[in-house]
Amino acid sequence: MPPSSNGSSSSSRGSASSSSSSSWGLPSIGPCTFVLVVVVVAFGSALLGGYVVQQQHMLAASIKAEDVQEQSQQQAQAQAQTQQRWRPQGVDSGLAVSGTQQRPGQEGTHSQPPAAAEAGMHLRDSDRFQDPSGGGTDHSSHAASNDDDDTDDFDDDDQETLQDQEREPLATHTRPELQHQQQQGKGSGGGWSQTMLPNLLAPANITDQGLYPRLIGIGCQKCGTTSLAAYLSMVKGFIMSTQKEIHAFNGDLLYRQYVNDSPKLAPRLVSRVKWYGSKWGKLGLNIKCDAKTLACHGNAKPDTVPFEFTPRYMSDLRRPYNMWQMLPGPEQTTFVAILRDPVARAWSSYHHALRPEDATPQDFGGLISEEVRLLRSCYNSTLALLSLDGLQRAHTAYQGASAAAKNGGSRGGHSGGGDTSANKGKSNKEASGTATKAAMGMEAGGPFDLAQCRDIRAAYDAFHQCMKPKAADAKQPWFVKFTLNYDADMNKPAHAVNRHAGFAYMGLYADQLFNFLCAGFKPDQFIILTSGELKAEPVAAVKRVTDAFGRPFDVEDMRWFERGLSNNRRSRGRMPARTEALLRGLFQPYNLALARLLASMPFNVNMTHVLDEFGVNEADIHLAL
Numbered sequence: 232m233p234p235s236s237n238g239s240s241s242s243s244r245g246s247a248s249s250s251s252s253s254s255w256g257l258p259s260i261g262p263c264t265f266v267l268v269v270v271v272v273a274f275g276s277a278l279l280g281g282y283v284v285q286q287q288h289m290l291a292a293s294i295k296a297e298d299v300q301e302q303s304q305q306q307a308q309a310q311a312q313t314q315q316r317w318r319p320q321g322v323d324s325g326l327a328v329s330g331t332q333q334r335p336g337q338e339g340t341h342s343q344p345p346a347a348a349e350a351g352m353h354l355r356d357s358d359r360f361q362d363p364s365g366g367g368t369d370h371s372s373h374a375a376s377n378d379d380d381d382t383d384d385f386d387d388d389d390q391e392t393l394q395d396q397e398r399e400p401l402a403t404h405t406r407p408e409l410q411h412q413q414q415q416g417k418g419s420g421g422g423w424s425q426t427m428l429p430n431l432l433a434p435a436n437i438t439d440q441g442l443y444p445r446l447i448g449i450g451c452q453k454c455g456t457t458s459l460a461a462y463l464s465m466v467k468g469f470i471m472s473t474q475k476e477i478h479a480f481n482g483d484l485l486y487r488q489y490v491n492d493s494p495k496l497a498p499r500l501v502s503r504v505k506w507y508g509s510k511w512g513k514l515g516l517n518i519k520c521d522a523k524t525l526a527c528h529g530n531a532k533p534d535t536v537p538f539e540f541t542p543r544y545m546s547d548l549r550r551p552y553n554m555w556q557m558l559p560g561p562e563q564t565t566f567v568a569i570l571r572d573p574v575a576r577a578w579s580s581y582h583h584a585l586r587p588e589d590a591t592p593q594d595f596g597g598l599i600s601e602e603v604r605l606l607r608s609c610y611n612s613t614l615a616l617l618s619l620d621g622l623q624r625a626h627t628a629y630q631g632a633s634a635a636a637k638n639g640g641s642r643g644g645h646s647g648g649g650d651t652s653a654n655k656g657k658s659n660k661e662a663s664g665t666a667t668k669a670a671m672g673m674e675a676g677g678p679f680d681l682a683q684c685r686d687i688r689a690a691y692d693a694f695h696q697c698m699k700p701k702a703a704d705a706k707q708p709w710f711v712k713f714t715l716n717y718d719a720d721m722n723k724p725a726h727a728v729n730r731h732a733g734f735a736y737m738g739l740y741a742d743q744l745f746n747f748l749c750a751g752f753k754p755d756q757f758i759i760l761t762s763g764e765l766k767a768e769p770v771a772a773v774k775r776v777t778d779a780f781g782r783p784f785d786v787e788d789m790r791w792f793e794r795g796l797s798n799n800r801r802s803r804g805r806m807p808a809r810t811e812a813l814l815r816g817l818f819q820p821y822n823l824a825l826a827r828l829l830a831s832m833p834f835n836v837n838m839t840h841v842l843d844e845f846g847v848n849e850a851d852i853h854l855a856l
């Protein structure tokens with residue numbers, strides 16, 4: 232009977248040597264013959280194995296050759312398409328996005344305003360760090376937010392593409408002032424080679440109604456964003472996303488590049504846009520897209536202001552670029568940022584990061600002194616956009632620009648809102664032109680010349696290269712979470728360290744705001760509030776936002792304004808004096824740069840509050856550094 236398997240066959244052969252005939256009925260063989268057979272079989276196997284390996288190599292080589300060929304074809308196509316608007320092919324498909332979870336007992340401990348509760352809104356603080364063990368959402372009483380953990384499926388899926396195309400050049404785009412600078416060969420002396428990225432969803436492809444959130448809160452973490460989001464959600468017509476923070480623009484800078492080169496990504500992009508819209512639930516946008524033409528439309532009522540508030544949009548320098556590419560109407564979107572004294576912000580951020588399980592809370596002073604040391608060594612030479620040297624050199628130009636700005640009256644004044652409202656700003660934009668540009672200091676050589684913008688990817692790289700050897704623990708440097716998680720270097724186990732980090736880095740607001748301009752947005756799209764302003768005059772602060780949309784401050788229930796509102800992670804006690812002095816010294820020039828930036832461009836800002844919040848003298852704005 233033939234064996235039913237190799238196993239039985241082998242055991243039969245094993246018994247053959249000791250019996251006169253095999254159970255297969257074959258003639259018996261002696262030991263020499265057996266050894267010979269084994270040698271022949273082994274030799275044959277080796278030959279066969281070698282052949283297989285050789286075939287594999289040939290196959291791999293041919294695949295590689297095809298890849299190279301395909302890549303060069305793609306590059307040629309991409310070059311040919313550079314000036315063409317992208318038209319994706321493909322079908323729409325669902326995007327699996329993990330929902331954020333409500334904090335247990337949230338309603339009990341952290342009362343929500345009525346309007347927010349009605350809308351099923353989850354008020355969130357801005358920084359839920361991942362469980363280092365990979366356990367996902369942190370259910371501790373402290374954990375509530377979904378900030379910046381980059382766990383979004385879309386990003387994960389993009390990793391491969393990102394690595395493949397990491398150093399692809401960016402597509403050319405048309406922003407007159409930038410083109411001009413490039414043509415003139417101006418720039419930051421080997422600094423900014425990056426050209427503007429086109430946005431993906433052409434405004435021509437969207438209907439007027441409700442496709443995009445008209446208002447996006449971009450920062451800052453621990454600056455009062457929870458309160459402002461809650462206040463706004465109580466104003467009639469302002470519709471907050473079903474969770475405060477959406478983190479919709481995580482990921483890499485090169486979405487358009489990817490989609491150009493890899494049409495299979497088109498449906499995912501469309502899915503992402505739809506997913507974003509779905510975050511407004513039934514009240515919201517209900518976006519429908521045709522994946523072939525990328526024509527999308529939503530059905531939010533035209534007189535509503537759908538909004539969301541993700542504080543980390545501002546401090547992660549990649550996000551504005553992603554927003555520019557992925558917002559259907561990037562130039563129609565209004566942004567609101569609350570700015571807070573960066574020293575107080577850092578202290579609040581530290582307490583936000585502490586967990587009950589931190590048996591020995593990290594030493595704030597120690598963390599800050601390392602961070603300040605690293606920033607001082609590496610930040611200005613790599614990641615900084617507004618070089619302080621540049622500001623000093625441009626002092627003369629700045630004074631001229633500032634005077635012109637005052638005469639032109641194009642920037643937000645002390646009254647706040649008014650003519651400089653973000654929406655009304657559209658007509659300002661039309662009216663602007665060379666004179667305003669000069670007033671804004673954006674002209675070549677001006678203090679806020681867009682030539683100071685940088686290729687953020689390269690800047691991050693340089694920042695890391697500079698800091699790594701200087702970090703106390705190069706394997707788990709504190710800055711990973713804030714600047715390194717854009718590529719495969721993301722070191723998940725380092726979360727335990729990272730959540731105690733970046734406290735100072737996140738307070739360098741001038742560069743962060745300027746970076747939005749680098750991405751393509753205009754100053755008059757930004758409403759700037761300060762924490763002090765929000766705390767002292769919540770109604771006036773919210774009115775500045777409603778005014779910007781030409782909407783009445785229509786609030787049924789004022790109780791929440793009177794009571795104030797915050798998440799439950801509050802800072803406690805006082806920062807050690809030495810650490811405070813260290814931070815004040817670090818921030819002083821950046822605060823001044825911020826005040827100058829805000830004063831000289833048509834941001835919607837109340838400068839009185841800015842000067843108060845940042846301890847800057849008005850006279851110093853006009854002095855050389």
Ligand SMILES: Nc1ncnc2c1ncn2[C@@H]1O[C@H](COP(=O)(O)OS(=O)(=O)O)[C@@H](OP(=O)(O)O)[C@H]1O
Nearest residue numbers: 356357452453454455456457458579766797801802
């Ligand atoms: N209305 C108002 N105006 C100004 N500041 C306010 C307001 N409400 C809360 N807070 C303070 O803001 C800190 C929390 O900020 P966020 O809500 O942005 O935190 S988070 O980023 O969402 O986690 C937190 O700061 P600290 O108390 O210093 O930790 C809050 O006290």
